[in-house]
Amino acid sequence: RQQEQEVFEERHLRFISHLGKGNFGSVDLCRYDPLGDNTGELVAVKQLQPNKQANMADFQKEIQTISSLHCDYIVKYRGICYSAGRLSMRLVMEYLPYGSLIGYMEKCKHTLNTRRLLLFASQICKGMEYLQSLRYVHRDLAARNILVAGDTLVKIADFGLTKIVPFDKEYYRVTQFGESPIFWYAPESISEYKFSHKSDVWSFGVVLHELFSFCELSRNPKRLTLQRIGSDIQGPMMGAHLHNVLKDNWRLPVPAMCPPKVYSMMMQCWAYTSEDRPTFFHLQDLIESSLQDERE
Numbered sequence: 361r362q363q364e365q366e367v368f369e370e371r372h373l374r375f376i377s378h379l380g381k382g383n384f385g386s387v388d389l390c391r392y393d394p395l396g397d398n399t400g401e402l403v404a405v406k407q408l409q410p411n412k413q414a415n416m417a418d419f420q421k422e423i424q425t426i427s428s429l430h431c432d433y434i435v436k437y438r439g440i441c442y443s444a445g446r447l448s449m450r451l452v453m454e455y456l457p458y459g460s461l462i463g464y465m466e467k468c469k470h471t472l473n474t475r476r477l478l479l480f481a482s483q484i485c486k487g488m489e490y491l492q493s494l495r496y497v498h499r500d501l502a503a504r505n506i507l508v509a510g511d512t513l514v515k516i517a518d519f520g521l522t523k524i525v526p527f528d529k530e531y532y533r534v535t536q537f538g539e540s541p542i543f544w545y546a547p548e549s550i551s552e553y554k555f556s557h558k559s560d561v562w563s564f565g566v567v568l569h570e571l572f573s574f575c576e577l578s579r580n581p582k583r584l585t586l587q588r589i590g591s592d593i594q595g596p597m598m599g600a601h602l603h604n605v606l607k608d609n610w611r612l613p614v615p616a617m618c619p620p621k622v623y624s625m626m627m628q629c630w631a632y633t634s635e636d637r638p639t640f641f642h643l644q645d646l647i648e649s650s651l652q653d654e655r656e
């Protein structure tokens with residue numbers, strides 16, 4: 361479906377700084393300044409890393425996905441820029457000045473209370489409800505893929521791994537993992553490569569854990585999991601070991617100062633059987649009820 365996409369002319373797109381690297385792409389801060397007087401707007405521009413041309417098809421699917429999303433809790437698509445010289449094109453998105461959630465939490469953790477963390481959780485949950493309504497499975501929901509638009513607004517970003525669940529099935533099966541974030545993966549994703557709205561709910565539980573751990577490196581899901589399964593485990597064996605401990609009902613430990621009701625929400629997201637996990641709609645109610653407790 362051809363969106364009314366805005367075409368950005370490369371000659372007016374001025375590089376300012378490098379923002380970061382994703383799975384196959386990198387994102388730069390640019391100013392789109394057709395008048396050449398610095399009154400143009402700041403945008404975030406994503407391009408494939410040079411040697412990863414092989415992923416042009418995936419990149420075009422990512423552009424297709426993000427251009428079809430219109431939600432306050434999802435980073436906004438602005439358009440594309442065809443690079444005259446090179447074959448590749450670039451994805452232009454809104455620039456969020458507060459940056460990634462991880463960087464924001466590290467800087468502002470002392471100003472964040474439970475209410476604000478629950479507000480962020482509620483917004484991510486609403487973004488996921490919206491994605492689910494379009495039968496999209498994000499597959500890479502993690503604090504590193506959440507952006508901060510302001511002190512009271514966060515947005516989901518990075519749709520590089522997002523897939524559409526086929527109409528006749530409840531899950532999407534991938535053939536192989538890339539550099540996969542297995543520490544955010546549901547058991548059935550690790551053992552059977554199955555991804556569904558319910559596996560996104562599992563990852564949402566891990567994002568809740570990251571939020572209530574203030575995204576501290578010492579408490580991050582990968583480090584805590586490697587402490588449990590042994591950091592000498594490498595490669596494909598890591599997935600097998602992780603699946604085993606999850607089957608034995610090991611879960612990420614309760615973060616310090618985390619309200620019991622919030623840890624119980626995480627534990628519900630981490631039900632081994634995918635059908636036993638709450639929907640994003642039900643999670644919204646649980647978050648609202650925790651917010652009520654914080655008001656009393």
Ligand SMILES: C[C@H](Nc1nc(-c2c[nH]c3ncc(Cl)cc23)ncc1F)C(=O)NCC(F)(F)F
Binds near residue numbers: 386457459507
């Ligand atoms: C690879 C890029 N990495 C980074 N991006 C930004 C950023 C600030 N402000 C931004 N505004 C719009 C966008 Cl798309 C990114 C940024 N800051 C630090 C980064 F390391 C990225 O896309 N990360 C995924 C996600 F966007 F979800 F955080």
